[in-house]
Amino acid sequence: MWSNLVVKLILLTGLINSIYCQSPPRVVCYYDSRSSLKEGIGKVLPSDILPAISMCTHLVYGYAGIKAEDFKVAPLISNEELDPNNGLYRQITSIKTQYPNLKVLLSVGGDADGNSPDKYLALLESSTARIAFTNSVNVILKQFNFDGLDLAFQFPKMKPKKVRSTIGSIWHGFKQTIGAAGKPVDENSEAHKNQFTSLVVELKNSFRIDNYQLGITVLPNVNATLYLDVPSIKNYVDFVTIAAFDVYTPARNPKEADYVAPTLSVTDRNVEENVDFAATYLIANGLAGTQIVVGLPTFGRAWKIEKDATITGAPPVAANGPAPEAVQTRTQGLYSYPEICNMLLNDQNVNLKGEHAPLRRVPDPTKRYGTYAFRLPDANGGYGVWVGYEDPESAGNKASFVKGKGLGGVAVFDLSTEDIRGSCTGGQIKFPILQKIKEKLK
Numbered sequence: 224m225w226s227n228l229v230v231k232l233i234l235l236t237g238l239i240n241s242i243y244c245q246s247p248p249r250v251v252c253y254y255d256s257r258s259s260l261k262e263g264i265g266k267v268l269p270s271d272i273l274p275a276i277s278m279c280t281h282l283v284y285g286y287a288g289i290k291a292e293d294f295k296v297a298p299l300i301s302n303e304e305l306d307p308n309n310g311l312y313r314q315i316t317s318i319k320t321q322y323p324n325l326k327v328l329l330s331v332g333g334d335a336d337g338n339s340p341d342k343y344l345a346l347l348e349s350s351t352a353r354i355a356f357t358n359s360v361n362v363i364l365k366q367f368n369f370d371g372l373d374l375a376f377q378f379p380k381m382k383p384k385k386v387r388s389t390i391g392s393i394w395h396g397f398k399q400t401i402g403a404a405g406k407p408v409d410e411n412s413e414a415h416k417n418q419f420t421s422l423v424v425e426l427k428n429s430f431r432i433d434n435y436q437l438g439i440t441v442l443p444n445v446n447a448t449l450y451l452d453v454p455s456i457k458n459y460v461d462f463v464t465i466a467a468f469d470v471y472t473p474a475r476n477p478k479e480a481d482y483v484a485p486t487l488s489v490t491d492r493n494v495e496e497n498v499d500f501a502a503t504y505l506i507a508n509g510l511a512g513t514q515i516v517v518g519l520p521t522f523g524r525a526w527k528i529e530k531d532a533t534i535t536g537a538p539p540v541a542a543n544g545p546a547p548e549a550v551q552t553r554t555q556g557l558y559s560y561p562e563i564c565n566m567l568l569n570d571q572n573v574n575l576k577g578e579h580a581p582l583r584r585v586p587d588p589t590k591r592y593g594t595y596a597f598r599l600p601d602a603n604g605g606y607g608v609w610v611g612y613e614d615p616e617s618a619g620n621k622a623s624f625v626k627g628k629g630l631g632g633v634a635v636f637d638l639s640t641e642d643i644r645g646s647c648t649g650g651q652i653k654f655p656i657l658q659k660i661k662e663k664l665k
């Protein structure tokens with residue numbers, strides 16, 4: 224009798240909440256723990272991201288993986304992440320003592336789990352494996368005081384598109400090496416879609432007692448149409464994050480540089496590869512706009528460009544693989560936002576030549592495509608760079624789009640490549656991308 228009343232009260236409160244208390248947009252902040260392993264200025268620990276947390280509604284720890292032998296969730300860096308006193312999991316969730324309203328989620332997958340990639344589909348295919356995974360997730364969430372799980376499931380990716388033939392004859396030889404188009408990414412995608420629905424339902428049901436949140440992240444270049452049965456999962460997920468970036472990367476598209484994270488469709492490109500299409504598709508299939516979170520990168524993708532690059536830098540631009548690595552990220556073809564902003568024209572680099580010559584930033588007043596910057600090759604064909612990225616202005620435009628379309632918020636991938644130290648503004652503005660997002664979502 225009593226318990227019945229309590230249940231009714233809880234249901235009623237939920238109803239009132241959903242009708243009257245439109246929750247404010249989410250700002251989902253990812254922390255990629257691999258940054259804790261870097262040396263020098265690229266090293267980012269949980270204590271370094273504290274100044275950002277007041278701007279985040281959610282903090283997501285990336286990434287845990289799956290053990291191929293038993294399908295249990297497992298740390299990816301080392302077992303030290305699990306140290307009960309001062310491991311990274313504990314450091315991240317204890318941030319809640321200072322920010323009690325913060326929700327801290329553990330993210331699984333995220334393209335960080337490189338060993339035996341087939342295990343993700345194998346997990347789906349076996350109900351025993353799904354149960355083992357679900358049980359292990361509950362244990363770890365409870366043990367470390369997480370508030371839920373982000374399922375950044377590693378589905379097979381779409382094949383990189385062929386280089387456009389209109390770009391010029393030099394691409395003929397290259398086109399043949401791209402491989403035959405037409406073969407589906409996953410012949411069993413229909414079955415995998417149904418099994419993924421089962422996993423989502425099983426996870427969420429197991430979360431009810433503890434009221435854990437469940438998020439799903441659609442990783443870059445995963446075709447949501449193939450794997451999300453939106454009508455069947457919409458009541459079991461708190462939100463779906465579309466990681467709508469890496470549309471082009473130097474690894475997937477070495478010969479062509481292009482916009483990495485367009486908001487709206489770009490002329491002569493695949494009409495499906497932009498934020499607007501992805502969100503509209505999910506809404507058309509019954510997901511509430513407020514359940515959709517738009518992910519944007521705090522890093523840029525950088526290509527080497529050679530002689531054929533056009534003088535305006537307007538993409539698509541003929542490229543030749545990834546640009547050389549920089550000091551923080553130390554990864555070919557990848558620059559953090561502060562690395563990029565410091566390469567743009569400034570008083571120090573205005574007269575420099577070669578690898579230190581300034582890049583020219585090209586903003587996007589149309590608010591459709593995002594920002595890029597470039598440096599044309601010198602007389603000998605060296606040092607040319609083209610980088611597509613988000614800066615505070617373009618990220619702010621994206622947040623305004625999210626707000627205008629009534630979506631559920633913005634996710635930042637990730638805090639470690641944000642301008643933690645404010646180096647783009649002489650130390651004045653720390654986490655400038657996040658600040659602008661927050662401002663525009665208000």
Ligand SMILES: *[C@@H]1O[C@H](CO)[C@@H](O)[C@H](O)[C@H]1NC(C)=O
Pocket residue numbers: 381446447448449493495496
């Ligand atoms: C995603 O899959 C659907 C269904 O097979 C297909 O119609 C669509 O073109 C695919 N999208 C992309 C970008 O390849």
